[in-house]
Amino acid sequence: QYFWAVGRWGSVAVAADRLHLTPQTLSGQIKLLERRLGQTLLQPAGRGVELTEAGRLVWAYADEMFALGGELRAALAAFRP
Numbered sequence: 001q002y003f004w005a006v007g008r009w010g011s012v013a014v015a016a017d018r019l020h021l022t023p024q025t026l027s028g029q030i031k032l033l034e035r036r037l038g039q040t041l042l043q044p045a046g047r048g049v050e051l052t053e054a055g056r057l058v059w060a061y062a063d064e065m066f067a068l069g070g071e072l073r074a075a076l077a078a079f080r081p
Contacts, residue, residue, distance in 0.1 A: 001019075001062075001066070002015070002019065002021075002026050002029045002030060002033075003029075003030050003033055003041060003042075003055075003058065003059070003062065004059060004062040004063065004066065005018065005019055005026075006026065006030060006042065006049060007041075007042075007051050007055065007059040007062075010045075010048040010049060010050065011047070011048040011049065012026050012027055012030075012048075012049060014048075030042065037054075037058065039052070039054040039055075039058070040052050040054065040055070041054060041055035041058055041059075042055055043055075
């Protein structure tokens with residue numbers, strides 16, 4: 001979710017503010033994800049960041065996963081009494 005948010009807003013600072021985290025926490029978590037995947041996902045761009053080619057691929061999968069999670073929550077709401 002942290003990586004997805006940074007990719008969506010194009011800024012670690014903006015994403016950190018919206019997620020109520022420090023930019024350092026967010027950057028650290030993204031670095032862990034990059035190490036785990038063995039890919040650089042973000043690169044500096046002006047005052048923000050932009051997705052690398054690998055980052056765009058990972059972001060698209062993450063976006064789809066979050067969309068499916070929302071659909072699942074909506075579908076499960078039909079089962080509530």
